[in-house]
Amino acid sequence: MECGTADAVAPVRFMTNCTLKPKTEPKTQLKKRTHNMSLKKHVKLGLSALALSISFNSVAAEDPIKVGILHSLSGTMAISETVLKDTVEMLIEQQNAKGGVLGRQMEAVVVDPASNWPLFAEKARELLAQEKVDVIFGNWTSVSRKSVLPVVEELNGLLFYPVQYEGEESSENVFYTGAAPNQQAIPAVNYLMNEIGVERWVLAGTDYVYPRTTNKILETYLMDMGVAKEDIMINYTPFGHSDWQNIVSDIKRFGSAGKKTAVVSTINGDANVPFYRELGNQGIAASDIPVVAFSVGEQELSGIDTAPLVGHLAAWNYFMSVDNDANYDFIDQWIEHTGNEQAVTNDPMEAHYIGFNMYVEAVKKAGTTDVDAVKDAIIGVTVPNLTGGYAAMMPNHHITKPVLIGEIQDNGQFSVVWETPSLVAGDAWSDYLPGSRDMIADWRKPMFCGTFNTATGTCGASAGEMAAADE
Amino acid sequence: MSICRSLTLLLIALVCLLSLPATAQENDPGKALLINLAEAPASKVEEAVNAIVSSGDERARGWLEAYGNNRLSRVKDTGQVVLVLNNRGRDWEIADPLTGENMGEMSRRELDRVAINNTIRGQLEGILAMLDLNAPDPKVREASAQDMMGKVDASLVEPLEAQLVQEDNAGVRDRIALALAIYRVGEGNVEAVDVLAGSLHPRARAALNEAARSDNQELAASATRALESIEQKLKLNRAAETLYFGLSLGSVLVLAAIGLAITFGVMGVINMAHGELIMLGAYTTWGMQQLFPGQPGLALILSIPAGFMVAATAGIIIERSVIQYLKGRPLETLLATFGISLILQQLVRTVISPQNRTVVTPEWMSGSLVINDALSLTLNRLYVLAFALIVFAGLMLIMRKTRLGLEVRAVTQNRAMARSMGIRATRVDIMTFALGSGVAGLAGVALSQLTNVGPNLGQNYIIDSFMVVVFGGVGNLWGTLIAGLSLGTINQLLEPWAGAVLAKIIVLVFIILFIQKRPKGLFPQKGRAAEG
Amino acid sequence: MWLTRPLRERSTQLFLGVLFAALVAVTFLHLFMPQDSALHVSAFTVTLLGKYLCYALLAVAVDLVWGYLGILSLGHGAFFALGGYAMGMYLMRQIGDRGVYGDPVLPDFMVFMNWQELPWFWHGFDMAWFAFIMVLLAPGLLALVFGFLAFRSRVTGVYLSIITQALTFALMLAFFRNEMGFGGNNGLTDFKDILGFNLRTDATRLGLFIATGIALAIGYVICRGIVTSKLGRVSVACRDAEARTRFLGYRVERVQLFVFVVSAMLAGVAGALYVPQVGIINPSEFSPLFSIEIVVWVALGGRATLYGAVIGAILVNYAKTVFTGIMPDAWLFALGGLFVLVTVFLPKGIAGLLQKRRKAKTDNDTPTGQEATA
Structure with missing residues (x-):
């Protein structure tokens, strides 16, 4: 019964025994846990004084594989994150229809961290410690990931993070299926520089860590490429900024210096609609000053009338318009799942698609859902992505991705105008930041380190920890 | 019989029509x-x-x-x-x-x-503009000449020059000359600089800037001179532009706050669900556009009364179901309406969608009103500014000239006395709250043209709205107008200098300090009503 | 002595009794019950309860100014967050060279942002005593300056509420700025240890939980001491009739300032205890909506009772924990509905309900004089 729990390297022989069991027994588990059941549990929980919790016995083999979904369903981030919850639920349904994994069904455990960062940590702990989930798919913002990170590391969980982010992180327990800066920002800038001939740059972003870092990296990169300091304008705005008159007017002025100008936008979600509206109204056309965005996808565009924006750009690793049968099938399934003919897909959804399939493959490879075994097995796992290629999990827990540049069309979709000739492997530590230039991550033994310093030949953080332990 | 025959004939004709081009196609x-x-x-x-x-x-x-x-x-x-x-x-x-x-x-x-891609699209625009230069309507010709700026290349020079000769409209001629001059300055032609000297067009400035950096001494010198004179003119335009930005932001603040000025200022209800009433107005606009697909303008105009009615109805429901039980406990209305705002937000998320909705801007509201090449006023904001002023004037009329207004003022000043004079205070309460809510709905209709229509729309405006009302003086509509416009202007004046975030912080600190100086806002209520 | 007086009150004794009983029970159940027993309290639950207690202390602080002074502060989240940031800065410095970049002095986010040296206001936070003083001092000073200005010029009522909201909103925007040197939107996170104890061990969690319980007890006694003292009576008088109290010769603004500053410091302590337990502090704690929520807890529990604030804070947050788990799509309906129903049907909150029942039982046995609501 107790197979594949605590032991780090569980013998495969035993595993097959365990996994055979459910085949001989009738499947009583429902694929998705009903609310009733958990309601009952929580009522009990409520009755036994305040939050006296009931801990469950460890997972038995015929139990379903529990998949925690940690996406905000309310609050400011619900706009972006609810579709990701639906995506994972859909993937689980499909996997169960195929007979589950290792003969076990999968079950979604959904919680709502409500766009509240401390609550993310609490809910992650709830998922891992109380619900004993085998894997978590979740988070959108960097701060929520930072908040969850110590919990996942402490309780040795697995987290698949599906959003493009600033890099500078590699955790043993986290798999980054979104783009690192070298998989989005740098190729996009290269495209603008080489194909469009841009010489003057506006780096506009929302004031938080992802734009700050990305812009820092881009600034160093551009200056390395010989762009003068006065040809770079950096601007930050608060979250949800809605009055762009002054900034757009500044951009217009900055663009009239006689050099081809482009805006590299790391403006976050909600602030984009008023930004693009203002661009359109002040008459900045894509052929004059193109805007390349890293945070605007199909989902965001579905809230904008895109007619005035035709030709502005976005850099992603997936577009809904990608001409590929796997993608069309995914879209068909998604539309069927949501029951909405107009439903759109986007890049983080593809990241979850890849992450989910990688997890399934890794579990099959390891023959168990044991966290350490899966962690070992997943490195090198390769699954098809939706753009006609393959995504491989690298030793630094990032994946390989194609980089696509798309132009906005009047139907709220992007048309791909350029793509990297080959797949780009995610870089956890940027080469363009002085602090991380020499660092690499490799979670294979014997190195097994997220912060290996190639200059000193030591593993940064764990060296410190060892020193502390010695004292 | 004859019908049958004619139908057959028609069918044959149709088939012929369809098949003819098919053969021709080859x-x-x-x-x-x-x-x-x-x-x-x-x-x-x-x-x-x-x-x-x-x-x-x-x-x-x-x-x-x-x-x-x-x-x-x-x-x-x-x-x-x-x-x-x-x-x-x-x-x-x-x-x-x-x-x-x-x-x-x-x-x-x-x-x-x-x-x-964009490069080809840019060339295409130039070509299409060239085709349009022959259009009979001088407006179209002028617009296409405007589009030619910066897109002229060697192949277009000759046809443009020919066009310049035969063109009889002076405006179009100017534009074509300018477009040609921009190209020529780029090619190093010194005389063409003079053509650009007086122009405020950004493309002209771009060409001059480039010329000023060139190795050709003569060209660089004359371009620099031309730029200096342009800069002088630009300064004035820039000031006007900033003022417009300020008034525009101010009008948004006024719109968002004016409904609150009634429910909060006049009735004393701290309505935390005010933002969600704005949101309802915005969603009404979206709903109307779904009802009238393809006619965004008509839908927008119809959503002005519709948005008012939806929000006002919601207001009446809130008043009847909750607020009437909280008479004389203003602070508790804060809590109850906070609860309502949470419910309304989640309701929209569940019933409609957690995603933002697309609200289309009608043709006549997009683009901008061109004053000159350097100063153009964005049309959507211009309309919102006008709309804010109309709403404000309408409200003033209601409060000053109608029986309802009279009764509202009476009930606010002395409820017991008003009731003894035969005013049905409960009815007045309902009407006032409905009015305030309805105006919030109107704000939503306007905001749908500027920002996201989504479940978070209300939250983004609720705090600003309270600031404006308090800064202006609770219970004073004029105060709200002045406060909104001045806060908007201060913010926009500070922004180029301090950046968007710092500008907002400075404005907030300014409000805090101002309230120390005048604890009852810009226009304090006087007399007995001011106490308590 | 004003501090010992509350200890002789029956209500305080009851409150402290319940609190300590709960602390002991949780500790016992956590330590001595076998893991798989139904009665075992997991480390997760202990931390969760610790968080509730922090919120309870914060609610007590708000109740002190709102219930007994009549100042509806919509900005108490600011004091809470400042206390939290002071603690967070201490915890950041404790990481030392164990950060990902291994810089012995600079926290990770500064290395990341290319900062060359520690900003001046970060100095001293490597010492626990300094940080703990700052936990009290930072919110206290802010409250002193803000209160001095506001009370001197007699800003009252909604005006005061709205400018407290402006205060916390401005601070939120400021802390969001990365240039401020507080980690911007990501805030401070990835803490390792506190006073040499590893934050990731269950023992430290339990210790923090107990410390929070004790802090709540002390905070409660201080507040009780203030409201039963002469100063407390004057402050209640201010609440009910400010002008009249002033005409009687009391320096109203001094009373207001004193109570406001004490309340801010308590909120700061609550924030400082909150941070190591949840593991992150970031500017969203400054959000005006959070401050409004605190007021809602107090109202729900019952204003001007102190213990009501504790009940309200724990209940609402417990409800949040449960609802976000069992009905992630609809919990806001439940929470919002709760607020509406309580304000309409329970104007004095849960404490009012308790009082009513007690009154019904013992008729006019207990003297509850000053508990008048405005």
């Missing part, structure tokens, strides 16, 4: 041109486009426009080039570009888009 030169374009590698696209232009085919314009708008696709199986009429969803409606005949719907999987 020899249609357009077909080869389009396939040539579709198959051209990136480097040959320009050639293919030029071939279409020089063919003199009258359908060329339509093809190029479709190409520019990503509406040209190829059927994967047959290789036929088709026009995409509707490219939303999984099945696209297509038509034959040669005959214009509708070919029905085809799955997106079967179609391959003819690729275009």
Whole structure:
């Protein structure tokens, strides 16, 4: 019964025994846990004084594989994150229809961290410690990931993070299926520089860590490429900024210096609609000053009338318009799942698609859902992505991705105008930041380190920890 | 019998009509041109486009426009080039570009888009503008000449010069001359600098800036001189622009706050659900646009009364179900309405969608009103500014000139006395709250043209609204107007200097300090009503 | 002595009794019950309860100014967050060279942002005593300056509420700015240890939980001491009739300032205890909506009772924990509905309900004089 729990390297022989069991027994588990059941549990929980919790016995083999979904369903981030919850639920349904994994069904455990960062940590702990989930798919913002990170590391969980982010992180327990800066920002800038001939740059972003870092990296990169300091304008705005008159007017002025100008936008979600509206109204056309965005996808565009924006750009690793049968099938399934003919897909959804399939493959490879075994097995796992290629999990827990540049069309979709000739492997530590230039991550033994310093030949953080332990 | 026969005849005629172009299609030169374009590698696209232009085919314009708008696709199986009429969803409606005949719907999987990028689109715009220069309407000609700025290349110089000679409209001539001069300055022509000297057009400035950096001493010197004189003119325009930005932001603040000025200022209800009432107005606009697809303008106008009614109805429900039980406990209305705001937000998320909704801006509201080349006022904001002033005037009229206004003022000043004079205070309460809520709905209709329509819309404005009302003085509509406009202007004046975040912080600190100086706001209420 | 007086009150004794009983029970159940027993309290639950207690202390602080002074502060989240940031800065410095970049002095986010040296206001936070003083001092000073200005010029009522909201909103925007040197939107996170104890061990969690319980007890006694003292009576008088109290010769603004500053410091302590337990502090704690929520807890529990604030805070947050788990799509309906129903049907909150029942039982046995609501 107790197979594949605590032991780090569980013998495969035993595993097959365990996994055979459910085949001989009738499947009583429902694929998705009903609310009733958990309601009952929580009522009990409520009755036994305040939050006296009931801990469950460890997972038995015929139990379903529990998949925690940690996406905000309310609050400011619900706009972006609810579709990701639906995506994972859909993937689980499909996997169960195929007979589950290792003969076990999968079950979604959904919680709502409500766009509240401390609550993310609490809910992650709830998922891992109380619900004993085998894997978590979740988070959108960097701060929520930072908040969850110590919990996942402490309780040795697995987290698949599906959003493009600033890099500078590699955790043993986290798999980054979104783009690192070298998989989005740098190729996009290269495209603008080489194909469009841009010489003057506006780096506009929302004031938080992802734009700050990305812009820092881009600034160093551009200056390395010989762009003068006065040809770079950096601007930050608060979250949800809605009055762009002054900034757009500044951009217009900055663009009239006689050099081809482009805006590299790391403006976050909600602030984009008023930004693009203002661009359109002040008459900045894509052929004059193109805007390349890293945070605007199909989902965001579905809230904008895109007619005035035709030709502005976005850099992603997936577009809904990608001409590929796997993608069309995914879209068909998604539309069927949501029951909405107009439903759109986007890049983080593809990241979850890849992450989910990688997890399934890794579990099959390891023959168990044991966290350490899966962690070992997943490195090198390769699954098809939706753009006609393959995504491989690298030793630094990032994946390989194609980089696509798309132009906005009047139907709220992007048309791909350029793509990297080959797949780009995610870089956890940027080469363009002085602090991380020499660092690499490799979670294979014997190195097994997220912060290996190639200059000193030591593993940064764990060296410190060892020193502390010695004292 | 005769009906039958004529029907048969009609059918035969139709079949003939349909089959004729089909045979003609094979020899249609357009077909080869389009396939040539579709198959051209990136480097040959320009050639293919030029071939279409020089063919003199009258359908060329339509093809190029479709190409520019990503509406040209190829059927994967047959290789036929088709026009995409509707490219939303999984099945696209297509038509034959040669005959214009509708070919029905085809799955997106079967179609391959003819690729275009910004560089080509830019050239295409120049070519299309060139075609438009022959249009009979001088307005169209002027607009297309305007589009030519910065897009002139060697191939266009000659036709433009020819156009300049035969053009009789002075405005269009100026534009063409300017467009040519921009090109020539770029080529190092010193005389052309003089043409640009007085122009405020950003493209002209861009050309001069580039010239000022050039190695040609003479050119650089005269370009620098020209730039100096332009800078002088620009300063004034920039000041006017900032003022407009400020008033525009202010008008948004006024709109958002004015409903609150009534429910909070006059009735004393701290309505935390005010933001959500704004949100309801915005969603009404979206709903109306769904009801009238293809007519965003009509839908927008209709949503003004509709938004008012929806929000007012919601207001009445809130008043009847909750607020009436909280008479004389203003602080508790804060808690109850906070609860309501949470419910309304989640309701929208559950019933409609957690995602933002698209609200289309009608044609007449997009773009900007061009004062001169350096100063143009964005139309949507101009309309919102006017709308805010109209709403304010309307409210003033209601409060000053109608019986309702009189009763509202009476009830606010002395409820018991008003009741003993025969005023039905409960009814007045309902009407006042409905009015305040309805105005919030109007704000929502206006905001749908500026910002996101989503569940978080209300939250973004609630704090600003309270600041404006308190800064202006609770219970004073004029105060709200002045406060909104001045806070907006201060913010925009500070922004270029301090940045968006710091500007906002400074404004907040300013409000805090101002309240120390005048604890009852800009226009404090006087007399007995002010106490308690 | 004003501090010992509350200890002789029956209500305080009851409150402290319940609190300590709960602390002991949780500790016992956590330590001595076997893991798989139904009665075992997991480390997760202990931390969760610790968080509730922090919120309870914060609610007590708000109740002190709102219930007994009549100042509806919509900005108490600011004091809470400042206390939290002071603690967070201490915890950041404790990481030392164990950060990902291994810089012995600079926290990770500064290395990341290319900062060359520690900003001046970060100095001293490597010492626990300094940080703990700052936990009290930072919110206290802010409250002193803000209160001095506001009370001196007699800003009252909604005006005061709205400018407290402006205060916390401005601070939120400021802390969001990365240039401020507080980690911007990501805030401070990835803490390792506190006073040498590893934050990731269950023992430290339990210790923090107990410390929070004790802090709540002390905070409660201080507040009780203030409201039963002469100063407390004057402050209640201010609440009910400010002008009249002033005419009687009391320096109203001094009373207000004193109570306001004490309340801010208590909120700061609550924030400082909150941070190591949840593991992150970031500017969203400054959000005006959070401050409004605190007021809602107090109202729900019952204003001007102190213990009501504790009940309200724990209940609402417990409800949030449960609802976000069992009905992630609809919990806001439940929470929002709760607020509406309580304000309409329970104007004195849960404490009012308790009082009513007690009154019904013992008729006019207990003297509850000053508990008048405005």
